[in-house]
Amino acid sequence: MKNVIIGTAGHIDHGKTTLIKALTGRETDNLKQEKDRGISIELGFTYFDLPSGRRAGIIDVPGHEKFIKNMLAGVSGMDVVILVVAADEGMMPQTIEHLNILNLLNIKKGIIALTKTDLVDSDWIELVKEDIYESVENTFLKDSKIIEISSTKNKGLDKLAEEIDVLTGEIEDRDIENIPRLPIDRVFTLTGFGTIITGTLLQGNLKISDEVEIYPKGLKARIRSIQVHGENSETAIAGQRVAVNIVGVKKSEIEKGNIISLPDSMVNTRMLDVKLNVLDNSPWIIENRTRLRLYLGTEEILARAVVLDKENLTPGESGYVQLRLESLTSSKIGDRFIVRFYSPMTTVGGGIVLDNNPSKKKRFKADIIEELKNRETGNKVKILEESIKERSREFASIKDLSIELVTKEEEIKKNIKKLIGEEKIVAFKLSDTQSFIHIDYFNKIKDDIKEFLNKYHEKNSLKKGVLREELRSKYFFNIKPKLGELFIDKLIDDDILKQNDLFISLKDFEIEFSESEKSIKNDINDLMLKEKFNTPKISDIINILDYKNQDISKTINAMIQSEDLVLLNEDLIISKVYYEKSISVLKEYLKENESISLGDFRDALNTSRKIAIVLLEDFDRRKITKRIKGKRILF
CATH class of the missing domain: 2.40.30.10 (Translation factors)
Structure with a gap:
């Protein structure tokens, strides 16, 4: 059965509480102070059995301007509103303020109850009705019925109950499957x-x-x-x-x-991005950094309004605003709110939450305004896309997005599939958890990495590239290391980058030697091939070749990176040709023998014991061989 909340609104002493008592038989003013003063101070609650058999909850709000805060705490949960207007007074200041609030909160269904009709004649009633119709012309009540009521004489109550029943049958069903709030x-x-x-x-x-x-x-x-x-x-x-x-x-x-x-289902914040509408009849404008009272749900919070797309907001204007709060709150995208001036406390506007946990934003930024326009559509897939875009640096997970949007993970997953299909987001799977970034963020980081490597290659033409760990730390220091690794892997899979040992370079990068460097390289190659397995130290090579004003070590390092030379330890290198021959000699020997000793390997290569040791230790590190009781076998 559909669940409905009916609420009252209207000026003080226009008969809201008396009307509820006449409808339900129950008193909603329960405080001694309320009974003594004859006015509602706190919210009153009861229920009402409608002619159809539906049971509706009723919220009776105070009408005095001093208690507008309490009225605002009750109005946010209403489905149908009874705007109460006393026939002997007509539309009054608090009637108008309540009507403005209801309109800003996007209440969609309502009835106008014209009370105390027993105190005035029919001509006066018609004049009051005309005034009411004129006042509600541009509000959600423009097509609503005005029902004449006398609570003391039981006049019009049945008709009011029937009209309430009709309206409650038209309201949209609440979302009963989502995360409770x-x-x-x-x-x-x-x-x-x-x-x-x-x-x-x-x-x-x-x-x-x-x-x-x-x-x-x-x-x-x-x-x-x-x-x-x-x-x-x-x-x-x-x-x-x-x-x-x-x-x-x-x-x-x-x-x-x-x-x-539910535990861990919502996010706390000190900022909200909102669309703010200023009332047409507001006596004030909202300037940048105006201090306001924000009424969100049942909460009052002090806030500063940072106007993002205009210099200020004048009466009747709308704009995008970041509310910077003076205390923590929790909300959901799509929540409605009211703002009043800090002092004097008058209602100036209201609107809708577009981002319930935004980053700090600068004013007059085109991309920020475009993002907020997308959020304003109310399209759940679009809102999810913008949330992922906003939080791409964090690589948000399904759970993260569920908490932020206060939406069950099943719905998030369904909309994620649509975004992936439209190529709006990129997914990274780590164990059983998926994380997501927006395609715009992916392309930005991709382009940043390409630009960085391009400049690096220009300055370091004889190096293979940047160490993978250095690249990950530079661009993904704020997320789990493995997620950064997955991003780099995707760029490699997409043929944008390549990996050579521990080094990352652009896909098409190759080490290029200048003419003088080529000459040095050839001399080094000749020397290393001549020495065969009896390779000299790096320092010896530099002394033997004795190039004046030439950095031989730079060319040697480049040859190591290009794998023309193999670095065995800090100061010992060997040509790639003889390194591979040493492995072949080792394997040929082990075809005929169960294991090989250091001496056997030294003799097979016709080299020194020192070089044989260094080679075998290198094979151990590369898992070519395994040492057992002083001898080696293949790994």
Whole structure:
């Protein structure tokens, strides 16, 4: 059965609470102070059985301007709103402010209840109706019915109930399968039970014994019992007013505005990227870095508004804004909010959260504005793409994206497949975990690496390239090393880079010798071939050739990298030709013999004991041979 939350709105003393009592038979003003003063101060809650049999939760909000904060805490979970207007007074300042708030929060269904009609004549009622229609002309209530009510004389109540029933049948179903979110609008204790929190469950479901977390506090708790509309229940589902008894946390540790959800399912932030709409009738403009009061869910937070795409926002304007918060919060992309001036506390606008955990942004950047435009579409695949783009440096995983978007991993996976199919993102699999980056980020890092290697090759034409580890550390120092390795492997697979031993170079790079270097190289080759296995030290080669003002060691290092020479230890090299011959001699010997000793190998090569030792130790390192009891066998 569809779950519905009905809410009231309107000016103080226009009969909201009296109307709810007439409809339900229950009083929502329960505080002594409320009864003594005859006004609503806190949110009131009850339920209503509709003619169709559906049971709807009801939130009665205070109408006094001093308690607008409490009104805002209740309105975010409403499906259908009853805008209450007293016939003897008509539209009043708080009626207009409430109407503006409801419109900014994108409430879609509503009815206008014209109360206290028994106090005025029919001509006056018609004048008030005309004023109401004019006031709601550009709002979600423009096509709504005005139902004449007298709560004290039981007039119009049945008609109101029937109209509410019709509207509740038209509202969209809540998402009951997703990660649960319950913004807290009250927290108290009961003797024998402990901590109780109440709120409207926005999405998902909660069950007795569920482990939960209170955001942004980071406190873990467990659900001991649940009440829905005052009755015990095993489960609460989206769209219901819920009271939850939790164990593991104290009342003093929780605040109104905190959110209950599953452990590790949401992200805390001090910044939000939003689309902000300023009211047409706002007496103020929002300048860059204006201090505001942000009302998000059931929470009030102080924030600075950094206007990203304009100098400032004037009445009736909309723009992209980064809200920099003075305390932590947790939210979801798509959440609606209201902003009021810090002082005087007047409502100036509201909007929608586009990024619930953004990086710090600079103003007037075309790429940033384009990203926010994409997010504004509300397309889940597009929003996921932008989230991956924003967090490409982190190589976000499915779990990371699920937490950020407060969305189940199954839905993230489904939309990831679409993005991969459209070649918008690149996936890297590490064990059982996949990480993702945007194709724009992939191409940027690819181009940066190509430019870096190109410059490196120009300066180091006789070197194979850059050590793989150096390249990984330079570009992927902030992620798991293996993810950086996978990125480099992909560039190799894509024929952009190549690897030679531990060195990475551009695919088409080859070591090139100048004419003078070629001459030195030929002389070194001749010397090394002449010496055969009795190779001299590097220092001896430099002395023998004795090139004036020439860096022979540079050419020797290049020949080592190009594998014309093989480096056996810090100061001993051998020509590649005789290195390979030494391996052939070794293998031929071991065809006829079980093992080979140092002396046997020295004699077979007709070289010195020292060189034979160095060669065998090199074979051991390269796993060509294995030493057993002073002799070698093939590995």
